[in-house]
Amino acid sequence: MQKLRVCDARKQETVGQQACLQGWIRTRRDSKGGFSFLEVNDGSCLANIQIIADNSLSNYETEIKKLSAGCSVSLEGEIKESGGKGQTTEVLATSITVHGWADPEEFPLQKKRHSFEKLREWAHLRPRTNAFGAVARVRNSICRSIHDFFQEESFLYVHTPIITASDCEGAGEMFRVTTLDLETIAEKACQLDYSFDFFDRPSFLTVSGQLEAEIYATALGKVYTFGPTFRAENSNTSRHLAEFWMIEPEMAFYELPDNMDVAERFLKRIVTDALDRCSEDMEFFNLRVDDTILATLQSVLDNEFVRLPYTEAVEILEKSGVAFDFPVRWGIDLQSEHERFLTEQHFHAPVIVYDFPRSIKPFYMYVNDDGKTVRAMDVLAPNVGEIIGGSQREDRLDVLTSRMAEQDLNAEEYWWYIDLRRFGTVPHSGFGLGLERLVQFVTGMKNIRDVIPFPRTPGSADF
Numbered sequence: 001m002q003k004l005r006v007c008d009a010r011k012q013e014t015v016g017q018q019a020c021l022q023g024w025i026r027t028r029r030d031s032k033g034g035f036s037f038l039e040v041n042d043g044s045c046l047a048n049i050q051i052i053a054d055n056s057l058s059n060y061e062t063e064i065k066k067l068s069a070g071c072s073v074s075l076e077g078e079i080k081e082s083g084g085k086g087q088t089t090e091v092l093a094t095s096i097t098v099h100g101w102a103d104p105e106e107f108p109l110q111k112k113r114h115s116f117e118k119l120r121e122w123a124h125l126r127p128r129t130n131a132f133g134a135v136a137r138v139r140n141s142i143c144r145s146i147h148d149f150f151q152e153e154s155f156l157y158v159h160t161p162i163i164t165a166s167d168c169e170g171a172g173e174m175f176r177v178t179t180l181d182l183e184t185i186a187e188k189a190c191q192l193d194y195s196f197d198f199f200d201r202p203s204f205l206t207v208s209g210q211l212e213a214e215i216y217a218t219a220l221g222k223v224y225t226f227g228p229t230f231r232a233e234n235s236n237t238s239r240h241l242a243e244f245w246m247i248e249p250e251m252a253f254y255e256l257p258d259n260m261d262v263a264e265r266f267l268k269r270i271v272t273d274a275l276d277r278c279s280e281d282m283e284f285f286n287l288r289v290d291d292t293i294l295a296t297l298q299s300v301l302d303n304e305f306v307r308l309p310y311t312e313a314v315e316i317l318e319k320s321g322v323a324f325d326f327p328v329r330w331g332i333d334l335q336s337e338h339e340r341f342l343t344e345q346h347f348h349a350p351v352i353v354y355d356f357p358r359s360i361k362p363f364y365m366y367v368n369d370d371g372k373t374v375r376a377m378d379v380l381a382p383n384v385g386e387i388i389g390g391s392q393r394e395d396r397l398d399v400l401t402s403r404m405a406e407q408d409l410n411a412e413e414y415w416w417y418i419d420l421r422r423f424g425t426v427p428h429s430g431f432g433l434g435l436e437r438l439v440q441f442v443t444g445m446k447n448i449r450d451v452i453p454f455p456r457t458p459g460s461a462d463f
C-alpha cells in the first residue's frame with residue numbers, strides 16, 4: 001500500500017485512496033458510538049490528520065483505547081472527505097499498528113503547552129511540538145532558498161575550513177583546537193610548546209570563512225560559503241550563540257552599493273519563499289508567537305531598505321531623546337538598542353548603515369577618502385537588529401598593510417591574504433549573514449536558542 005505523508009493525505013485529491021500513514025499520536029478522543037478519533041502528526045506539516053478507529057478493529061480494546069500523546073503508529077485505511085472544521089480529509093482506519101508506547105505519566109509533552117524556556121530542557125523532544133516543528137520546516141526552507149538564490153545568480157558554492165590559524169574578525173573570540181594534553185601540561189607546569197601540537201601552531205575554530213572566500217572570489221568571480229562558525233564571546237543574549245551558521249557571499253568587481261543590492265535582493269527572496277512555501281507555519285507564528293510578523297515581512301517586501309551613513313545614524317540617535325543604556329556619540333559601535341531603535345521605531349523598515357568609523361572595524365575593510373571611515377555595512381532588521389555585517393574589502397596593498405600594522409596584526413601570518421593584493425588585485429565585496437538571526441527575523445521567535453536544533457551557549461553544550 002502506498003505510504004503517504006500527512007501533508008499529502010490532507011489534500012482533496014487523495015479522497016478515495018487507500019493509504020498507509022505513519023507518525024505520532026497527538027490526541028485520542030473516544031466517542032460514545034464505539035469508535036475513537038486519533039490526531040496523528042508526522043512532521044511533514046503543522047496540521048494533524050484525523051483518524052477514525054472503529055471498535056471493529058481487532059486491537060481496539062487492547063491497544064487503540066490506550067493510545068496517548070507521543071505513541072508511534074502505522075495505520076492503513078481509506079482517505080475520506082471530512083466535514084470537520086479546518087480539515088478536508090480524514091482516514092477511516094482498517095488497521096493500526098502500535099510501534100512504541102509513551103507512558104502518559106512520564107511523557108513530558110503530555111501537557112498541552114510548555115514555555116519555550118521549559119522546552120529547552122528537552123532538546124530531544126521539542127521538535128515534536130508545533131512550534132519547533134514549524135521552526136525546523138521554515139529553517140529548512142530558508143536553507144533551500146539560500147542555495148537557490150546564489151545558484152540562480154551564478155555564484156559558486158565553496159567550502160572554507162573550519163579549523164584555521166587566523167582570526168578574521170580580530171576580536172580574539174576564538175575556540176582553541178589542540179591535541180596537546182592540557183591536564184599533563186598543567187600538572188607538570190611545563191611550557192606550552194606548539195611544535196608538539198597537531199598543527200604546529202595555535203589553531204582555532206573559524207569565526208568566519210571570509211578570508212578564504214576572498215581567495216576564491218578573486219579567481220572565480222562570485223562565490224558563497226555556508227557553514228558553521230564559532231565565537232567564544234561570553235554573551236548570554238537572545239541573539240548570540242557560540243556555534244552558528246553563516247552564509248558569506250564574496251564578489252569580485254563589486255563595490256559597496258553593489259554589495260547592498262545583493263543583500264537586499266537576497267533577504268527579500270528568502271522572505272518571499274518562506275511566505276510562499278511555509279504559509280501554514282507562518283500563519284502559526286503570526287497567531288502564536290508574534291501577531292505582527294506577517295505584516296512586518298510584507299512591508300519588508302514592499303519597501304526599499306533604508307541606506308543610512310553611520311554619521312547620520314548617530315545624529316538620529318542623538319536627537320531621538322531616548323535615554324539609551326549605552327550613550328551615543330560618533331565613534332561608538334552601535335548596540336542592539338540603537339539598532340532596534342533605528343529599524344523598529346524610526347524607519348519601520350530594514351536599514352543598511354554604512355561608512356562606519358575605521359577604529360571600530362576590522363583591518364580588511366576599504367578605507368574611504370575621508371581617512372576616518374571604512375566602507376562597512378550592517379543590515380539592521382526589525383526584531384533582531386544586526387542581521388548582516390559586510391564591507392567592500394581593502395584591495396590596495398599599501399593601505400592594507402598599514403591597517404594591519406595599526407591593528408598589531410602580524411603581516412607574515414597573512415602573507416597569502418596580502419598576495420591577493422600583490423597579484424591582480426580587484427575591488428571586491430562581501431557580507432556575512434547569520435542563519436539563526438535570519439530564522440528569528442522570518443519567524444518572529446524571540447530567542448536565538450529556539451531557532452537552532454541544539455544551541456551552544458556559555459555553560460551549555462549537553463546534546
Ligand code: 4AD
Nearest residue numbers: 208210240241244248387388389390430431432434
Ligand atoms: O558582523 P560579523 O562579525 O561579520 C563577519 O564575520 C564578516 N567576516 C562577514 C563577511 O563579511 N563575510 O558576522 C556576520 C553576521 C552578523 O551580522 C550576525 O548575523 C551573525 O553573523 N553573528 C552571529 N549570530 C549568532 N551568534 C553570534 N555570536 C554571532 N556573531 C555574528
Ligand code: MG
Nearest residue numbers: 378386388389
Ligand atoms: Mg558585525
